[in-house]
Amino acid sequence: MCGIVGIVGRGPVNQDLYDALTVLQHRGQDAAGICTCEGARLFLRKDNGLVRDVFQARHMLRLRGSMGIGHVRYPTAGSPSSAEAQPFYVNSPYGITLAHNGNLINARELKEDLFRDDLRHINTDSDSEILLNVLAHELQQGGKLRATEEDLFRAVRAVHRRCLGAYAAVAMITGYGVLGFRDPCGIRPLVFGRRETRDGPEFMFASESVALDALGFTLERDVAPGEAVFIDKRGRVYVRQCAEDPVLSPCLFEFVYLARPDSILDGVSVHKARMRMGEALAEKILRVWPDHDIDVVIPIPDTSRTAGLELAHRLGVKYREGFIKNRYIGRTFIMPGQTQRRRSVRQKLNAIGLEFQGKNVLLVDDSIVRGTTSGEIIRMAREAGARKVYFASAAPPVRHPNVYGIDMPAADELIAHGRSEEEVGRAIGADRLIYQDLADLVDAVRRGNPAIPRFDASVFDGDYVTGGVTEAYLRHLKALRSDAAKEQQRRELEAAADPALIDLYNVS
């Protein structure tokens, strides 16, 4: 996932965009970018790094204008080069910049079509640059000097016809306004909100509602799957359903891990959904292991805390914070390489010995993906003197690659791939491992909004809601993005004398 934001304001928006990105930092730690618009002029600053490192005071001063978009990146396509940081820009027509969360499955075919039929050059390996150019091409088809909102909606309709995969996006049309749209399955989240000022209302799009809260915007609603919402620079809002058969199918993993607990996505409070996950997991433990001998429940910070607390409560067992997290180390799962992830777990978490000594502990995590965290943490619990180390996961086994914006490209990097639950338990070194059932996980989320017709649960069940995910595609993805392939990319980038950024003039 990545985090995206777009604001149409009444005064300068640079600080608000910056603040919103810091609140969305948990969705992407690799690169950050902001593009603002003043009159007919765009200002862009993007680079690799955390938000606080990418934007210095001198950049902020130059990001002028009362509308803009921003992005924090967690790459799922292309390379980690700063040239693939977002927003992306294309000059024709109108000067469009775009920030994207998700992943296009048919990026290869689209790139070929853009080159052969649409005569468009794509300069990077990022699927987001492709999405932008499809949108731009379709807008250009209108052949007008100035686009209307109808032209924008027509272009989004064509994007839906051509693009396959997950895309929640914000696009800024220079001097005109900001457009937010979501793929027909609504896999990745996108909300918009409003803030009243003396000069009139201001509007904001964001991946998660928490960014609206932080900036004093009131959540209006989620952008519906397939829908496009356009806010022009005067603050007029235009809304249109642009997909023929939209079916809301949000990614379950957003609720398990990706989103912040204080967000509300598609009407579901992430915090409450995680509490229900903990309850359901406790019920399962009581069902399959009624005579358990668990002395204490210990969550693995941060994400599993909410589920862990409820689980302990329902089991009637003590809950203790046995691991302390170094608050200056980010999320390990979304780090780019396995060596870095493994090292970071040890640096990030430290055990408080007395919570473990001589006890049978149940460690709880929200999910086990590559098994980096669980394996390391179980070792730490034993070193701290635990007698028995049990492990519970608030999500079912992750056995299939993700193709919709989470960087899990190769099945064989997932610890549960090709392994039974018992085998995973042995592989991570647990005395017993309990996984949530998929039906219980779905129920825990759906109870927050019973109107959600289905979820993308592909990492658990291998059923990809958009269709079109072939064996050949999965092989292609693995070849491009396995840990080994990424390591190679990283080395090549480092070796390049000047990984120059060929893009819109970048504020330096």
Ligand SMILES: O=P(O)(O)OC[C@H]1O[C@H](OP(=O)(O)OP(=O)(O)O)[C@H](O)[C@@H]1O
């Ligand atoms: O099996 P793995 O491949 O290790 O992935 C799963 C772990 O990674 C995530 O934690 P992370 O450190 O990213 O973030 P958090 O602090 O939000 O829990 C997640 O919460 C699990 O703990």
Ligand SMILES: NC(=O)CC[C@H](N)C(=O)O
């Ligand atoms: N995680 C995401 O949403 C990634 C967006 C886009 N595919 C990129 O790699 O930059």
Ligand SMILES: [Mg+2]
């Ligand atoms: Mg974690």
